[in-house]
Amino acid sequence: MVSLAQLLLSISILVAVHEMGHLLAAKYFGMRVEQFSIGFPPKIFSFKKGETEYALSAIPLGGYVKISGMIDESMDTEAMKQEPKPWEFRSKPAWQRLIVMLGGIIVNVVVGIMIFIGVTFAFGEMYFMKDAINNNGGFLVGPVGESIGLKTGDKIVKINGQDFEYLQDILKPETLLSDNAYYTVERDGKLIDINIPADFIQKFNKKEGVGTFITYRVPPVIAEISKGSLADRLGLTAGDKIVEVNGNPVSYIDEVNTAVKASGDSIQLGVLRGSETLSFKESFKDQTAIGFRADAETFLTSMSKQMSYGFFESIPLGTKRAFTTLVVQVKAFGKVISGVLSPRESLSGPIGIMQAYGPTWDWERFWSLTGVLSLVLAFMNLLPIPALDGGHVMFLGYEIISRRKPSDKFLETAQKIGMVFLLTLMVLIFANDIIKLF
Numbered sequence: 001m002v003s004l005a006q007l008l009l010s011i012s013i014l015v016a017v018h019e020m021g022h023l024l025a026a027k028y029f030g031m032r033v034e035q036f037s038i039g040f041p042p043k044i045f046s047f048k049k050g051e052t053e054y055a056l057s058a059i060p061l062g063g064y065v066k067i068s069g070m071i072d073e074s075m076d077t078e079a080m081k082q083e084p085k086p087w088e089f090r091s092k093p094a095w096q097r098l099i100v101m102l103g104g105i106i107v108n109v110v111v112g113i114m115i116f117i118g119v120t121f122a123f124g125e126m127y128f129m130k131d132a133i134n135n136n137g138g139f140l141v142g143p144v145g146e147s148i149g150l151k152t153g154d155k156i157v158k159i160n161g162q163d164f165e166y167l168q169d170i171l172k173p174e175t176l177l178s179d180n181a182y183y184t185v186e187r188d189g190k191l192i193d194i195n196i197p198a199d200f201i202q203k204f205n206k207k208e209g210v211g212t213f214i215t216y217r218v219p220p221v222i223a224e225i226s227k228g229s230l231a232d233r234l235g236l237t238a239g240d241k242i243v244e245v246n247g248n249p250v251s252y253i254d255e256v257n258t259a260v261k262a263s264g265d266s267i268q269l270g271v272l273r274g275s276e277t278l279s280f281k282e283s284f285k286d287q288t289a290i291g292f293r294a295d296a297e298t299f300l301t302s303m304s305k306q307m308s309y310g311f312f313e314s315i316p317l318g319t320k321r322a323f324t325t326l327v328v329q330v331k332a333f334g335k336v337i338s339g340v341l342s343p344r345e346s347l348s349g350p351i352g353i354m355q356a357y358g359p360t361w362d363w364e365r366f367w368s369l370t371g372v373l374s375l376v377l378a379f380m381n382l383l384p385i386p387a388l389d390g391g392h393v394m395f396l397g398y399e400i401i402s403r404r405k406p407s408d409k410f411l412e413t414a415q416k417i418g419m420v421f422l423l424t425l426m427v428l429i430f431a432n433d434i435i436k437l438f
Contacts (some may be wrong), residue, residue: 006357007350008060010370012038014108014377015063022065023052025100029277030086061350067100073410090408101392108378109326115371116325117318123364124308128167130156132303133216136185137318140254144203149194150214150252151187158184170214172212173328177335178202201332202345216303217252221295228289234280237294238270243277244270253294260290313401326375333379344432351433386418 007296009242026033037043039057046055057063066072069088084091089100133139134155155383156170157163160181164170172194176183181196201347203213222326225231242250245259260267267284270277311316335341355371384394391414399405406414 002359002361003354003357004075006361006366007354010357010366010373011062012060013370014125014374015039017106017107017111017374018377019063019065021105022100023103025103026065026067026089029092029096029100029424030087031089031092031100032068032085033065034068037065038063040064043137046057058093071408071415094396094405098393098396098400101389101396105378105389108374108381109322110324112374112378113319113322114368114370116322117314117365117372119367120321121308121311121314121319124306127165127307128300128306129218129305130167130169131230133167136303137217137252139214140217140252141214147203148196148200150185152217152356153187155186156183156214157186157191161254167216169404173201173332174324176360177328177331198335198340199342199345203339204377216300217254218294218299220250220256221254221299223295223297224293226291226293226303228294229289230267230282230284230287231291234269236280237273239273240297241272242269244268245270256290261288322371322375325372326346326379329372329376329379333407347432349426349428349433350435351430385421386414387422388418391415392420 007292019036019038022031023036034051035053037053037055037057039055040059042058044056044058046053050240064072069084069090088290089097100286134157137157138153139145139150141152141154159169159175160178161184169175170183176196177196183196184193185192185194219417222231222236222238222240222242224238225236242256244250245256248255248259248265249270250256250259263284265285266312267282267290269282269290271280272278332341332346336343336346353369353373358365381388381389382393385391395406395411395414
């Protein structure tokens, strides 16, 4: 429910500003706006100011602005049969109509940039230092990382032949989407190149792929004990460090977990407490875990760098993040169209987006995802598909260049075809979301 609430709030904000962009541009050029709605009918409540009815409707998956004399999703063909009025959309010059149709897209881009600037200013950025991870036993590699040839303990030293500074650089979409990308890895004192497959990024959309690529290794220092667990029975305490399991020395949690899984009916632990090493041997029959949480927080503090920015510093940084995000989305869309990425694996609908928000309310994550969605909404609306803003822009562009306006009948037919296409696409994407849940 928390994930759903975040998704609905985000969509409501973005739809409101998008449709407001159309409304303000239309009113500026003297067009009559009949209705402004957040959500689709049935209406929850509405009020009228001037000639415009403002409504909040029950289905919060979009919204619309009804501009007089415009062929849109309302398909008000009867009104279009009447003689054009001076205040109608169709009576205005093509360049004004073009600005009205671009209004929502422009506002979404501006809002996306503003959100990224705000997130940069309010939360700053936390970076995990690549050198600190490499000096601490290398990277912990999960199944997704292993699928391309990485191994736990690898030290990633270069990306595409270039040095880098932060863990985030390894995971950036622009890295994973670049052509002929590769990591240079130090393994057992030798340098080897690990190629990144062209379709690798779509593995992150799979349920089993999330969080199973690469991360840092954490020392087995105890932060908290589970009541009734083996650790509790042995009297282990916060600050203890496990240094040996069943006679095998261990330095990281992943090594502890591997050794514990290999244990039989009994387990032997070597624990460093202060300067003294303690030995424990206990029955381990029908058990799978020692029962403690590692002190990752203290460890992460030593290998991370928190950057804070002033407001004016945040403007260029946030703007750069916004446009980088937009470029990545366009590049990913191009790879889907060209067949490099699978549409089924790469595209997500409401359910997939909802999962991205997570089960807890995190304002940094909420606004970051909302900023991404604002830019994605702008890009998707610019696609030259009838029933989208881009479809109207395409026909208006033709009219401006050729000085010939497409007939109302043609525009009505194109609108119907576009709506059928979009509704079919929405059903397929929604079904794909459900399939990916299982």
